[in-house]
Amino acid sequence: MYWYQILSLASFVVCLIIYSFILLKIIRLGKPRDYAKPSGDIQAGIKYSFTGALNPRKKESAYLHLPTYTAGLVYHAGTFLSLLLYVLSFFYLPYPDLMKIPIAVFLLISGLAGLGILIKRISLKKMRTLSNPDDYLSNVLVTSLHFLTSFFLMGYAFAVYYLLTAFLFLYLPVGKLKHSVYFFAARYHLGVFFGSRNIWPPQNA
Amino acid sequence: MIMSEISKQNLDKALNVLNTEEDGKLLTHLNACVHCALCADSCLYYNVFHEDKYIPAHKVELVTSVYRRYKTLSGKYLPGLTKAKDLDDKTITEMIDLLFGACTMCGRCVSHCSIGVDIAYLVRKGREMLSALEKVPETLQSTVQAAVKTGNNMAIPVEDLVDTLTWLEEDLKDDTGDETARIPLNEEGKNVLYTLNPREPKFFPLSISAMAKIFHAAGESWTLSTEMYDVTNYAYFSGNDEEAAIIARRLYETAKKLGVKRIVLAECGHGSRAFRWEAPNYLKQEFDIEVITSVELIEEYIRQGRIKVDKSKNRLRVTLHDPCNLVRLGGIFSQQRYILQHTVSDFEEMNPYGYENLCCGGGGGQLSMSEYNERRMKIGGLKANQIRETGAKVVVTPCHNCVDQLLQINGFYKLNVQIKTMAEIVADALI
Numbered sequence: 001m002y003w004y005q006i007l008s009l010a011s012f013v014v015c016l017i018i019y020s021f022i023l024l025k026i027i028r029l030g031k032p033r034d035y036a037k038p039s040g041d042i043q044a045g046i047k048y049s050f051t052g053a054l055n056p057r058k059k060e061s062a063y064l065h066l067p068t069y070t071a072g073l074v075y076h077a078g079t080f081l082s083l084l085l086y087v088l089s090f091f092y093l094p095y096p097d098l099m100k101i102p103i104a105v106f107l108l109i110s111g112l113a114g115l116g117i118l119i120k121r122i123s124l125k126k127m128r129t130l131s132n133p134d135d136y137l138s139n140v141l142v143t144s145l146h147f148l149t150s151f152f153l154m155g156y157a158f159a160v161y162y163l164l165t166a167f168l169f170l171y172l173p174v175g176k177l178k179h180s181v182y183f184f185a186a187r188y189h190l191g192v193f194f195g196s197r198n199i200w201p202p203q204n205a
Numbered sequence: 206m207i208m209s210e211i212s213k214q215n216l217d218k219a220l221n222v223l224n225t226e227e228d229g230k231l232l233t234h235l236n237a238c239v240h241c242a243l244c245a246d247s248c249l250y251y252n253v254f255h256e257d258k259y260i261p262a263h264k265v266e267l268v269t270s271v272y273r274r275y276k277t278l279s280g281k282y283l284p285g286l287t288k289a290k291d292l293d294d295k296t297i298t299e300m301i302d303l304l305f306g307a308c309t310m311c312g313r314c315v316s317h318c319s320i321g322v323d324i325a326y327l328v329r330k331g332r333e334m335l336s337a338l339e340k341v342p343e344t345l346q347s348t349v350q351a352a353v354k355t356g357n358n359m360a361i362p363v364e365d366l367v368d369t370l371t372w373l374e375e376d377l378k379d380d381t382g383d384e385t386a387r388i389p390l391n392e393e394g395k396n397v398l399y400t401l402n403p404r405e406p407k408f409f410p411l412s413i414s415a416m417a418k419i420f421h422a423a424g425e426s427w428t429l430s431t432e433m434y435d436v437t438n439y440a441y442f443s444g445n446d447e448e449a450a451i452i453a454r455r456l457y458e459t460a461k462k463l464g465v466k467r468i469v470l471a472e473c474g475h476g477s478r479a480f481r482w483e484a485p486n487y488l489k490q491e492f493d494i495e496v497i498t499s500v501e502l503i504e505e506y507i508r509q510g511r512i513k514v515d516k517s518k519n520r521l522r523v524t525l526h527d528p529c530n531l532v533r534l535g536g537i538f539s540q541q542r543y544i545l546q547h548t549v550s551d552f553e554e555m556n557p558y559g560y561e562n563l564c565c566g567g568g569g570g571q572l573s574m575s576e577y578n579e580r581r582m583k584i585g586g587l588k589a590n591q592i593r594e595t596g597a598k599v600v601v602t603p604c605h606n607c608v609d610q611l612l613q614i615n616g617f618y619k620l621n622v623q624i625k626t627m628a629e630i631v632a633d634a635l636i
Contacts, residue, residue: 025229025232026229026232026233028229029227029228029229029232030229031229031230032228032229032230034485034486035485035486035488035489035490035491035492036481036482036483036484036485036486036491037485037491037492039536040536049321053316053321058316059316059317059319060243060246060247060317061241061243061244061246061247061317061318061319062243062319064243064246065243068241068243069319072241072319124242125257126242126245126257126260127240127241127242129257129258129263130240130242130257130260130262130263130266131240132240132286132287132288133285133286133287133288134286134287135239135240137286174279174286175279175286175287176239176240176287178236179236179237179238179239179320182233182236182237182320183237183320183321185229185233185237186233186234186237186320186321186322186323187321188233189229189230189233189234189321189323190315190316190321190323193323194316197482197534197535197536198536199533199534199535199536199538199560202538202559202560203538203539
């Protein structure tokens with residue numbers, strides 16, 4: 001292993017430890033005790049929160065902004081794929097070209113989606129007002145991950161790839177990228193809240 | 206200027222609102238917003254004014270930026286990275302203006318948030334902070350104080366209430382032709398303790414008559430309490446859980462003292478929410494008395510055949526305004542529709558309706574805070590358009606707060622419609 005691979009792996013382990021700590025804390029705390037008698041089914045509410053409530057036809061944030069929503073979906077798919085490929089990279093698996101090229105192309109597309117989201121953040125006043133340096137940095141790091149993973153698959157940018165991931169994993173627990181954990185917790189808590197009050201699943205769905 | 210008025214103790218109390226050590230829900234929602242701004246379209250204020258500060262995420266940011274500054278390592282040592290903010294004059298002024306003056310806590314943005322951040326919950330947390338800093342707008346705080354000190358938010362003396370109820374009882378006897386018809390006061394061992402919104406005895410006594418007629422028709426065993434009848438709890442809006450608990454405890458203990466089986470909450474969105482859903486948590490106890498809303502009770506009467514109604518008695522086109530706290534945040538959706546299906550001949554839903562309905566603009570304590578009247582009336586324009594599009598002549602809503610706002614919208618936007626409570630429309634259909 002090269003030194004930059006070791007560095008990357010070390011930061012990955014640190015990131016995993018911190019994320020595990022965050023996750024364990026969320027699990028330990030669970031949901032706040034609610035003394036009000038539920039009128040609905042909390043489990044059904046949680047299930048709906050992760051399924052029907054995420055239906056783009058149900059969310060203005062999706063159906064009123066379809067290009068952004070689509071870019072977001074592609075971008076997140078590319079992120080998870082990149083993380084998976086990062087882990088696999090240490091196993092030195094031989095990828096056939098038939099598999100490698102489509103994946104690399106997809107990651108270029110997902111990287112472009114991320115770039116599009118970044119341009120939107122920079123160009124729209126309402127997003128600039130809301131944004132902080134962490135928003136820009138997080139996007140740049142993750143978008144770069146997509147592009148570099150693509151290049152890495154095609155046999156380029158070996159060292160740069162591991163150096164970027166080393167920095168990315170150290171940065172993951174610092175800023176907004178933590179939403180990769182909190183997203184799931186937020187959906188859970190919404191499911192509890194709306195499920196308990198018989199709002200989710202909706203009666204008119 | 207503001208900070209110099211705030212004691213260290215109150216500042217600590219405000220920051221303690223953001224303690225996440227034992228609260229996974231708070232920890233989660235404080236850390237989940239990604240600043241995508243896609244919530245903007247779900248907010249009445251943003252839709253009307255198109256100013257960035259009204260984006261729900263911006264309101265969330267007011268709370269989370271303070272959290273980051275005081276409760277996270279990155280915020281303490283690298284505040285510029287995440288724009289972590291000091292709780293200073295500028296932040297507090299902005300919090301007052303936006304969390305009190307530009308949010309009805311209608312929760313419409315919550316289900317539309319791309320992540321699932323409970324924005325209304327965080328706005329309430331921000332209000333809790335402002336309450337700890339003693340920065341609740343005086344207009345709202347005086348409403349809370351009236352309730353805490355006198356037992357009702359309009360400080361109506363008991364004698365005035367009793368006078369009103371006495372002549373309403375006379376009217377009830379005339380209207381029903383039954384000399385035994387009554388509006389019982391402070392009677393023990395009844396099935397139902399009914400509550401009122403103080404606006405009813407003060408301004409809208411006919412809605413009390415309407416409910417009394419329904420109780421009479423159903424043969425219900427019921428009572429009012431002159432000691433505690435106020436269904437509202439404006440401390441829910443002001444963000445003061447201690448005062449909210451005082452108000453809630455009074456109603457619960459009154460019900461216990463009278464030995465009733467059910468507390469029936471009058472038509473009041475936030476009042477229903479504050480007592481049905483929040484009060485057990487203010488008091489840290491599960492209630493051993495059933496708590497339901499009058500909408501649920503009326504639906505039950507119709508389903509069980511305890512009251513007979515004729516929908517041909519309400520011939521004008523009717524539309525329904527769904528109060529946010531009762532429907533989107535309280536889960537009462539089908540009951541009011543069942544009632545209207547049986548009591549009006551021509552019903553037209555608004556678009557959108559139900560869980561997606563637009564707030565009337567009077568929620569979140571806005572009707573109490575006269576300093577924000579101009580904004581309130583402007584955002585009410587969206588509701589006015591919704592009503593106009595239905596072609597309805599009557600707007601029914603099971604919430605006195607919404608009734609007030611709708612009456613003002615009716616005049617301001619010249620809608621020329623009647624505004625009625627659910628009890629009123631049902632009473633009109635009684636046979």
